[in-house]
Amino acid sequence: MSPNLDRTFAALADPTRRAILARLALGQASVTELAEPFAISLPAISRHLKVLERAALISRAAEGQFRPCALTADPLRQASDWLDHYRQFWNQSLDRLAEHLERTTPKEGPRHDRPNRRRPSPGRNRN
Amino acid sequence: MSPNLDRTFAALADPTRRAILARLALGQASVTELAEPFAISLPAISRHLKVLERAALISRAAEGQFRPCALTADPLRQASDWLDHYRQFWNQSLDRLAEHLERTTPKEGPRHDRPNRRRPSPGRNRN
DNA sequence: CTTTTATTTAACCTATTGGTTAAATAGTCG
DNA sequence: CGACTATTTAACCAATAGGTTAAATAAAAG
Numbered sequence: 001m002s003p004n005l006d007r008t009f010a011a012l013a014d015p016t017r018r019a020i021l022a023r024l025a026l027g028q029a030s031v032t033e034l035a036e037p038f039a040i041s042l043p044a045i046s047r048h049l050k051v052l053e054r055a056a057l058i059s060r061a062a063e064g065q066f067r068p069c070a071l072t073a074d075p076l077r078q079a080s081d082w083l084d085h086y087r088q089f090w091n092q093s094l095d096r097l098a099e100h101l102e103r104t105t106p107k108e109g110p111r112h113d114r115p116n117r118r119r120p121s122p123g124r125n126r127n
Numbered sequence: 128m129s130p131n132l133d134r135t136f137a138a139l140a141d142p143t144r145r146a147i148l149a150r151l152a153l154g155q156a157s158v159t160e161l162a163e164p165f166a167i168s169l170p171a172i173s174r175h176l177k178v179l180e181r182a183a184l185i186s187r188a189a190e191g192q193f194r195p196c197a198l199t200a201d202p203l204r205q206a207s208d209w210l211d212h213y214r215q216f217w218n219q220s221l222d223r224l225a226e227h228l229e230r231t232t233p234k235e236g237p238r239h240d241r242p243n244r245r246r247p248s249p250g251r252n253r254n
Numbered sequence: 255c256t257t258t259t260a261t262t263t264a265a266c267c268t269a270t271t272g273g274t275t276a277a278a279t280a281g282t283c284g
Numbered sequence: 285c286g287a288c289t290a291t292t293t294a295a296c297c298a299a300t301a302g303g304t305t306a307a308a309t310a311a312a313a314g
Contacts, residue, residue: 010301157291159290
């Protein structure tokens with residue numbers, strides 16, 4: 001049905017790959033640079049990059065002997081769009097939780113409640 | 128590191144499971160009800176549900192001989208929160224795309240089309 | 255030309271995934 | 285009780301994932 005989302009979510013399911021994306025959010029990096037923080041071998045990194053590339057989460061250039069990677073955000077936006085379909089549902093859950101806390105907790109100082117730091121309803125501006 | 132996100136994204140990587148979640152967004156359902164739209168066997172559905180349950184994306188009750196499933200939105204919120212870190216990035220990408228289109232669409236600007244073996248796909252992915 | 259650096263491919267291993275069918279478990283009902 | 289319904293477990297299978305080490309390729313440097 002949607003192999004795009006399949007690949008995107010599958011790619012995001014690995015902590016190494018998420019860390020790589022986090023690193024790339026700071027800017028381009030070569031394979032060796034990306035591999036540096038990890039305890040795994042370079043071929044393993046290379047295959048993680050291939051997974052990310054196949055999911056279109058990164059793009060790669062050829063600069064001399066380097067193959068710098070850059071983040072491609074669009075699949076992330078697609079994934080976020082899919083999740084947005086459920087936003088009202090979890091807001092509703094949080095409302096119920098807040099309501100519950102309201103009923104059960106008198107006034108014992110500020111608990112760990114952050115009232116809707118997001119936009120309240122699915123309508124949002126994301127140009 | 129974050130087995131929560133690992134499991135959430137891994138669970139979301141399967142189209143059958145995403146469809147199950149979409150169905151559950153409409154309300155509780157039994158295993159048989161959930162299985163009905165799919166061409167796969169009931170044990171297969173049962174294991175998909177186990178994956179969703181392990182990822183805390185659904186919760187299950189025991190009502191007589193039924194084990195109704197209900198959506199648990201919190202992991203979806205966590206996943207969305209993770210993706211949010213990249214929101215500014217893809218907004219920025221869209222800005223760059225708009226800028227690029229602005230530059231290239233009206234008149235023909237100079238093409239720096241170097242004879243690279245592999246070109247980084249700058250815009251859309253092709254699948 | 256030879257060596258070094260960057261990266262990928264090959265070959266292999268083990269664990270997990272997603273599916274199957276057959277059997278087991280558990281609750282409902284005539 | 286005995287049969288029917290709902291769901292899970294068991295046993296199996298093929299494909300994929302994620303890791304390894306060793307070797308291959310490509311560009312840069314000496």
